[in-house]
Amino acid sequence: xxxxxxxxxxxxxxxxxxxxxxxxxxxxxxxxxxxxxxxxxxxxxxxxxxxxxxxxxxxxxxxxxxxxxxxxxxxxxxxxxxxxxxxxxxxxxxxxxxxxxxxxxxxxxxxxxxxxxxxxxxxxxxxxxxxxxxxxxxxxxxxxxxxxxxxxxxxxxxxxxxxxxxxxxxxxxxxxxxxxxxxxxxxxxxxxxxxxxxxxxxxxxxxxxxxxxxxxxxxxxxxxxxxxxxxxxxxxxxxxxxxxxxxxxxx
Amino acid sequence: xxxxxxxxxxxxxxxxxxxxxxxxxxxxxxxxxxxxxxxxxxxxxxxxxxxxxxxxxxxxxxxxxxxxxxxxxxxxxxxxxxxxxxxxxxxxxxxxxxxxxxxxxxxxxxxxxxxxxxxxxxxxxxxxxxxxxxxxxxxxxxxxxxxxxxxxxxxxxxxxxxxxxxxxxxxxxxxxxxxxxxxxxxxxxxxxxxxxxxxxxxxxxxxxxxxxxxxxxxxxxxxxxxxxxxxxxxxxxxxxxxxxxxxxxxxxxxxxx
Ligand SMILES: Nc1ncnc2c1ncn2[C@@H]1O[C@H](COP(=O)(O)OP(=O)(O)OP(=O)(O)O)[C@@H](O)[C@H]1O
Ligand SMILES: [Mg+2]
Numbered sequence: 001x002x003x004x005x006x007x008x009x010x011x012x013x014x015x016x017x018x019x020x021x022x023x024x025x026x027x028x029x030x031x032x033x034x035x036x037x038x039x040x041x042x043x044x045x046x047x048x049x050x051x052x053x054x055x056x057x058x059x060x061x062x063x064x065x066x067x068x069x070x071x072x073x074x075x076x077x078x079x080x081x082x083x084x085x086x087x088x089x090x091x092x093x094x095x096x097x098x099x100x101x102x103x104x105x106x107x108x109x110x111x112x113x114x115x116x117x118x119x120x121x122x123x124x125x126x127x128x129x130x131x132x133x134x135x136x137x138x139x140x141x142x143x144x145x146x147x148x149x150x151x152x153x154x155x156x157x158x159x160x161x162x163x164x165x166x167x168x169x170x171x172x173x174x175x176x177x178x179x180x181x182x183x184x185x186x187x188x189x190x191x192x193x194x195x196x197x198x199x200x201x202x203x204x205x206x207x208x209x210x211x212x213x214x215x216x217x218x219x220x221x222x223x224x225x226x227x228x229x230x231x232x233x234x235x236x237x238x239x240x241x242x243x244x245x246x247x248x249x250x251x
Numbered sequence: 252x253x254x255x256x257x258x259x260x261x262x263x264x265x266x267x268x269x270x271x272x273x274x275x276x277x278x279x280x281x282x283x284x285x286x287x288x289x290x291x292x293x294x295x296x297x298x299x300x301x302x303x304x305x306x307x308x309x310x311x312x313x314x315x316x317x318x319x320x321x322x323x324x325x326x327x328x329x330x331x332x333x334x335x336x337x338x339x340x341x342x343x344x345x346x347x348x349x350x351x352x353x354x355x356x357x358x359x360x361x362x363x364x365x366x367x368x369x370x371x372x373x374x375x376x377x378x379x380x381x382x383x384x385x386x387x388x389x390x391x392x393x394x395x396x397x398x399x400x401x402x403x404x405x406x407x408x409x410x411x412x413x414x415x416x417x418x419x420x421x422x423x424x425x426x427x428x429x430x431x432x433x434x435x436x437x438x439x440x441x442x443x444x445x446x447x448x449x450x451x452x453x454x455x456x457x458x459x460x461x462x463x464x465x466x467x468x469x470x471x472x473x474x475x476x477x478x479x480x481x482x483x484x485x486x487x488x489x490x491x492x493x494x495x496x497x498x499x500x501x502x503x504x505x506x507x508x
Contacts, residue, residue, distance in 0.1 A: 059411050079417035089412050093431045093507045103416035106423060131507045151417060 004071075005187045006033040006056065006155060011065035013051050013213075025051045027214040029065070031206065038181055038188045040198035042241070043208030049191040050086065051213075053157045056189065057083045069155070079103055082148030083157040087164075088140040090132040096143050097128035103151040111150075118146040121180055138169040142176075149180070156188045162197065174200055178225065195245075199237050200227055207245055217244045295477035304481040312466070313485055320462040321489075323379055324452045327386025331448070332441055335391040339398025339437075340425065356395070364388040364451050368458055377459045385455040390444035394437065401436025402429055435508065438501050445497055449490050 008031035015023040025048040033039050041049050054060040056067055058077035067074040069081075082103075090099050097115050104111035119125045122142035132140060141161050148156060158177075162170045174197065181188055192198050198205045199221055207217040221237055228234060260268070277297045283289060284296040291299065307313045342349045364385050375381035405428075413428050430437075456464025463482050470478035 054411075057415050059414065077414040077417075077419070081415065083412070083415040085408070085412065087408075089406075089408055091409060091412075091428070091431070093434070095507075102413070102418075102427070105427075106413075106417045133507065147416070157415075 002034040002036060004032050005035040005037070005069070006189075007031070007066075007068040007071075008052075008056070009066045009068070011052075011055065011067065012063050013048070013055060013060070014063045025213050026055075026062075027212065029213075029215060031215070033187055033189065036185045036187055038190065038201060038203045040202035040205045041189065041191045041208065042193065042195065042198045042205050042245075044193055044210040047208040047210055048213040049193075049208060050159050053083070053159050053189060053191055056155075057081055057157050079107065079151040080153050081155045081157055082151060082153035084141070084144045084148050084159065084161045086159045086161070088132075088137075088144045090140055090143055090147075092132050095129050095131055096124060096135070099132070099143055100128075100146045100150050102147060107151070114150060115146075118149045119143075121149060121183075122146045122176065138165045138173060141165065141173060145177070145180070149184075152184075154187060156186050158188065158190045160191050160193065163193070170197075175226075177201065195238055195241050196229060199223075199234060199241065200229060205241060207241065219244065292474040292476055295480055299477045300480045300484065303475075303477040304484060307478070307481055313482075316461070316463050316466050316482075317485060317489065319379075319460075320452050320456065320464070323382035323455070323460070323462060324386060324448055326379065326383035327451070328390050328444060328448050330383065331387030331390025332394050332444060334387070335394030335440070335444075336398045336437060339395040340402060340429070340433075342395075343399045343402035344421075344425065344429070356392070360392050365454055368455065371455075372458065379460070382452065382455045382460045382462070386448045386451045389447040389451055393444045393447060394440040397436050397440025397443070398433060401433030401440075404436070405429060405432035435505055438504065442494070442497055442501065445493055446490070449486070449493070453486060 008029050011026055011029040011031075012024070013026040015025055017023060029052060041052065043049050051060060055062050056074070058074055058081070091102065094102070096119065097112075100115040100118050101111045104114055116125060116128065119128055122145050124139065124142050124146065127135070127139065132143070135143065144161065145158075162173050165173065177188075177190075178201065180186075190198075190201055192201075202221050205219045205221060206215055207219065208214065209216045219237070219241055223233055223237065280294075281296050281298060284291065284294060284299075295303075304313075338352070342352055367385060367388060371381040371384050375384060409428055409432060410424055413424055418424055418427060452462065453464040453467070456462035457468045459465060463485060467479050467482045470476075470482070
């Protein structure tokens with residue numbers, strides 16, 4: 001039996017706007033993520049996916065409920081959880097290598113060898129001295145992933161990292177992520193709004209209702225890897241998810 | 252050779268035009284003086300200025316007086332820029348400090364540095380410190396506001412990124428995120444201070460502090476306008492060098508942009 005890595009209990013988040021209006025971004029979220037599991041969180045824009053990830057990262061305080069990591073309550077951001085952001089957010093004044101070295105620099109101690117190792121994992125060992133402005137969108141996301149990996153976090157939080165690249169690059173990046181996941185056995189929380197991406201990557205998919213901030217369903221994806229996006233089994237899972245999300249009601 | 256698509260003139264062509272233009276200007280000026288249209292005490296000829304310039308270097312006046320002026324300039328800039336950057340950072344970082352300091356600075360800032368001359372003289376006497384104080388005032392306000400604006404305008408999401416990478420302390424975030432992110436604005440402030448400070452040096456020295464400014468005032472009193480103009484040339488040339496050097500450093504520091 002694999003142990004529970006991350007547990008979210010009765011989590012709610014209310015934002016107060018400047019005019020004093022209250023926005024319920026997350027409502028009664030319960031979640032249990034196993035050690036080494038690749039969990040996708042699927043939902044349309046504004047359903048609270050980023051908020052959930054930011055709370056787990058420790059960047060945002062929950063309004064109610066708890067987040068437990070290895071059974072211990074969360075106290076703030078920490079190097080045990082790496083995050084890859086929706087808009088790559090590289091440090092523009094640092095080269096690729098220096099971006100990846102950031103976390104190692106904070107920790108102190110040797111950094112160049114580890115940074116180089118992480119850059120190889122994402123296939124960028126030959127671009128280490130370039131500045132972010134010189135990279136393509138896909139390369140920037142690779143650097144973002146290498147930067148998050150450098151601290152060797154047990155949990156990787158990924159917020160729609162592949163949403164803004166072309167289809168070919170996206171499928172390359174997805175394959176790369178699976179290779180890294182396989183090699184490092186990290187627990188991954190992967191946010192996406194693409195059903196196909198979720199079915200391709202996930203062990204389990206959490207479905208969030210549009211605009212409601214709560215989990216409406218959970219789907220296990222029991223397909224063997226590598227998965228083929230055009231196989232009938234793949235399409236069955238996809239159709240099942242779409243149905244649960246309330247599309248395809250006519251069928 | 253590639254032509255400039257806008258002006259239709261090549262790079263070399265433009266240099267030729269620029270040189271001709273300057274030579275023509277100097278020639279016209281020389282001619283006017285030579286024809287006796289202006290007496291030399293109203294407008295010295297370029298050749299006379301050049302001769303005086305060389306003389307003043309030869310007799311050691313220019314190196315010595317320029318040395319004094321650069322000393323005032325450097326001291327004033329070091330104090331003004333460091334305090335300005337430091338306080339600008341603190342004000343942008345801490346809301347409380349911002350609330351307390353903002354009205355005081357808003358009150359003092361409209362007073363131009365040179366209006367402080369009487370106080371500078373009472374407080375410091377006719378000394379290097381007095382000149383440095385006046386120069387530091389301008390540099391202080393300029394770098395304070397550019398740093399403050401630069402820090403306020405940084406992409407704060409990068410701070411979130413740093414925190415997820417384990418950077419928890421304020422000092423770590425300031426050093427590794429805030430300062431590099433605000434560096435373009437800080438450097439612009441420093442460059443503006445370099446110009447404003449150089450103007451203040453000349454003006455401040457005219458109140459009796461040894462340096463280029465005082466020398467110009469003395470020479471003007473003797474109607475040696477060729478000397479005055481030779482020092483005007485020194486002021487222009489030195490500032491050109493300073494600004495050019497700083498731009499080179501700036502480009503190098505900001506090559507990531
Ligand atoms: N700092 C904030 N202040 C106020 N409201 C916020 C804040 N952050 C998020 N919200 C609101 O919370 C809700 C959920 O936002 P969130 O960014 O988590 O959505 P998302 O699922 O990530 O959407 P997307 O797919 O577009 O990234 C939205 O209605 C948003 O307006
Ligand atoms: Mg989002």
